[in-house]
Amino acid sequence: MKIRKETVEFEKGKSFKLYSPSSKNCFFWHYHPETELVYVEAVSGIRHVGKDISHFTESDLLLIGSNIPHLNFDYGIQTECLQIVLQMRENFLQDLIFPVPEFENIKFLLERSHLGLSFYGETKKMVIEKLYLLKNMSPFNALIKLIEILQILAVSDEVKELNNEHIGISWFLNDKIRMGTIYDYIHENYDRKPNVNEIAGIIGLSTPAFCRYFKKQTNITFTDFVNHYRISQARIFLLKDYPVTEVCFQVGFESLSYFNKLFKQHTGETPSEFKKKHLKKAER
Structure with missing residues (x-):
C-alpha cells in the first residue's frame, strides 16, 4: 500500500497511450514520469493528487504532471464508474512541444500541471468528446487531435489548481x-x-x-x-x-x-x- 512507481508501456511508434483501467478495489497510490490526462465518470468519488484530497460528483477531468503522486480515481467507488486515461511520453513533450514557439500556451499548461489541474464546464465537455474520437483515429490524426486537446486546455479559464505548490515524488519518497x-x-x-x-x-x-x-x-x-x-x-x-x-x-x-x-x-x-x-x- 505504500507509494509505487508505475511503469508505463507504450506501443511502438506511438507518443501516447489511451486506455480505460478499472481498479475499484485496489489502492494504487503511485507516480510516473509521464504527464497524464484523466477523465473519470461516477456518481461520486475522491480525487487525491499531491497533497489535495477533494471530491467530485458525476465526472471530473484532470491533468496531472510528471512524477506527481496520485491515487486511482475509482478507488472505493461502489457504483458504476468509467475512466479514460491518456499518458504522454516524456520525450514527446520535451522534444516536440517545449521547443516550438507556437506551443507556448501548451508549454505553460504543462508547467502548471505539476499542481494538478481539474477542468470543468464547456472545456470538460469539449475535451471528453475529443477523447472519445481518439480511439478510432489513425496514429497521425490522433496525435494532431491530442495537440488540439492540449491547446483547448491551455487557453481555458475553467480550471481549478488542486495544489498551491509543486508536490513532486521527492517530497513523498521520504515518507515511510x-x-x-x-x-x-x-x-x-x-x-x-x-x-x-x-x-x-x-x-x-x-x-x-x-x-x-x-x-x-x-x-x-x-x-x-x-x-x-x-x-x-x-x-x-x-x-x-x-x-x-x-x-x-x-x-x-x-x-x-x-x-x-x-x-x-x-x-x-x-x-x-x-x-x-x-x-x-x-x-x-
Whole structure:
C-alpha cells in the first residue's frame, strides 16, 4: 500500500497511450514520469493528487504532471464508474512541444500541471468528446487531435489548481508511512467513530505525531478528512434514493442538523436539494 512507481508501456511508434483501467478495489497510490490526462465518470468519488484530497460528483477531468503522486480515481467507488486515461511520453513533450514557439500556451499548461489541474464546464465537455474520437483515429490524426486537446486546455479559464505548490515524488519518497492503511481504516470505520488514537497506534506513531504527519500529507486534519469521506459516501446513498435521515446516521453522523450543515458546506446544496437535482441523472 505504500507509494509505487508505475511503469508505463507504450506501443511502438506511438507518443501516447489511451486506455480505460478499472481498479475499484485496489489502492494504487503511485507516480510516473509521464504527464497524464484523466477523465473519470461516477456518481461520486475522491480525487487525491499531491497533497489535495477533494471530491467530485458525476465526472471530473484532470491533468496531472510528471512524477506527481496520485491515487486511482475509482478507488472505493461502489457504483458504476468509467475512466479514460491518456499518458504522454516524456520525450514527446520535451522534444516536440517545449521547443516550438507556437506551443507556448501548451508549454505553460504543462508547467502548471505539476499542481494538478481539474477542468470543468464547456472545456470538460469539449475535451471528453475529443477523447472519445481518439480511439478510432489513425496514429497521425490522433496525435494532431491530442495537440488540439492540449491547446483547448491551455487557453481555458475553467480550471481549478488542486495544489498551491509543486508536490513532486521527492517530497513523498521520504515518507515511510503507508497511506493505504489509513484509507482502509477510514473506509472500514467511517460509519462508526474513527479513532485517531487507534489509527495512530496501528501505524506506529503517537497521536500528536500522527496528527502532524496527516496534516503535512494532506493539508487537512484527520477529522476533516473523515467528514470529507462521510459526505462522499452520503452522496452515493442519496443517489440510491435512501431517505436523508437514514443516510445521516448510516454514514456516522449523530445530528441531522449538523449533517445538513456540513453537507451544504461541502457541496453547496442541502442533502434534499442534492438528491432532487442529481437523482434522475444517476438513474439515467
